[in-house]
Amino acid sequence: MKVIEVEPKSPFDLRLTLVGTEPAFPSIYDGEYLWRLVRTSHGSLVAVRARQVGPVEEPLLEIAFPSGPVADEEMEEALSAICRFLCVHDDLSGAHAKMEADPVLRSIGRALKGMRPWTAFSPLEGLLDAIMFQQISLKAAFSIIRRFVMGLGQRVEVGGRVLYAFPRAQDILAAGPERLRALGLSRNKAVYVLNLARAVIGGFEPAGMADEPLGRALEELMALKGIGRWTAELFLATGLKRWEVVPADDLGIRRAFARFYGLEDPRGDAIRAVASRWGRDAWPIAYAMLVASERMDRVLGATQSG
DNA sequence: AGCCAGGCTCTCG
DNA sequence: CGAGAGCATGGC
Numbered sequence: 564m565k566v567i568e569v570e571p572k573s574p575f576d577l578r579l580t581l582v583g584t585e586p587a588f589p590s591i592y593d594g595e596y597l598w599r600l601v602r603t604s605h606g607s608l609v610a611v612r613a614r615q616v617g618p619v620e621e622p623l624l625e626i627a628f629p630s631g632p633v634a635d636e637e638m639e640e641a642l643s644a645i646c647r648f649l650c651v652h653d654d655l656s657g658a659h660a661k662m663e664a665d666p667v668l669r670s671i672g673r674a675l676k677g678m679r680p681w682t683a684f685s686p687l688e689g690l691l692d693a694i695m696f697q698q699i700s701l702k703a704a705f706s707i708i709r710r711f712v713m714g715l716g717q718r719v720e721v722g723g724r725v726l727y728a729f730p731r732a733q734d735i736l737a738a739g740p741e742r743l744r745a746l747g748l749s750r751n752k753a754v755y756v757l758n759l760a761r762a763v764i765g766g767f768e769p770a771g772m773a774d775e776p777l778g779r780a781l782e783e784l785m786a787l788k789g790i791g792r793w794t795a796e797l798f799l800a801t802g803l804k805r806w807e808v809v810p811a812d813d814l815g816i817r818r819a820f821a822r823f824y825g826l827e828d829p830r831g832d833a834i835r836a837v838a839s840r841w842g843r844d845a846w847p848i849a850y851a852m853l854v855a856s857e858r859m860d861r862v863l864g865a866t867q868s869g
Numbered sequence: 870a871g872c873c874a875g876g877c878t879c880t881c882g
Numbered sequence: 883c884g885a886g887a888g889c890a891t892g893g894c
Contacts (some may be wrong), residue, residue: 693875694876694877695890696875696876697876697877698875698876698877698887698890699872699873699874699875699876699890699891699892700873700874700875700888700891700892700893701874701875702873702874702891702892702893703890703891703892703893704874704875704890704891704892705892706891706892707890707891744890745889747890748890749888749889749890749891750889750890751877751878751879751888751889751890752877752889752890755877788877788878789876789877789878790877791877791878792876793875793876793877794876794877797875810875810877812877813874813875814874814876816875817875817877818875849870853875863878873891873893873894874891874893875893876889876891877889878887878888878889878893879884879886879887879888879892880885880886880887880890881885881886881887882883882884882885
């Protein structure tokens, strides 16, 4: 089996990154390995398995291709997809420095050192997931996404393990509204997702918005039925890694800002005002606050119930 | 049981 | 225009 070693930017902590929020299906983290099926531009499916073998301060990533012989070109594609997903080469020193300089955020930055911000595996997957995350709890959304992927994505067995590919636009379109409803989507979300799949087949490329001016990108996204400001911003931050964007109306983000900055039920605009000072480090910082806040909730909840 | 949960659209006044 | 209803599943 072909194995490649990659040196991430230090510090890097795979476990912290993938346990902070469990990645959405079909990405799987089993406590040691990240498993993922990657679709290359040729349409072939490449299985990838990644684990961290070096310490947080001197990280090393071991990336293996357990699906058998793979052409170099496809392996390169799969490798770069994994590295993009895990933010292997992204520089987070700016975010660390800003958190270190802020008395409120200092302890968060230190406790979560090496954690990478929430990132979607691909732009289209990020946009579809963001739609499915709307309104309902994360648990409920994860459950629906899992059923969506298992129902419509290609299934592959790799070394006794079952992996799924994220559905393509044509898979979604072929499913139709009734099938999507049966998989757990609401009637509205089924329509949104179908419209999006149709747009993609018609030439719309979510990845193409990476270089557009922010206002134009938001406008273009929100013109699509079912995509409001929250969805557009979450997609830009996680799907396109435009880290100057924070989904400021997000419930969890608002709770985190309320807790750490002592704001009372902050509106999105108040959060945007703070985040705008962080520039391209805004999403990594806001996400760290979110994870820290949710952990504290869990600790407090456990204390209360125990 | 019933309400709320990382929104959004549609309808109505 | 602002306000309100309705929606999918999962957890409390």
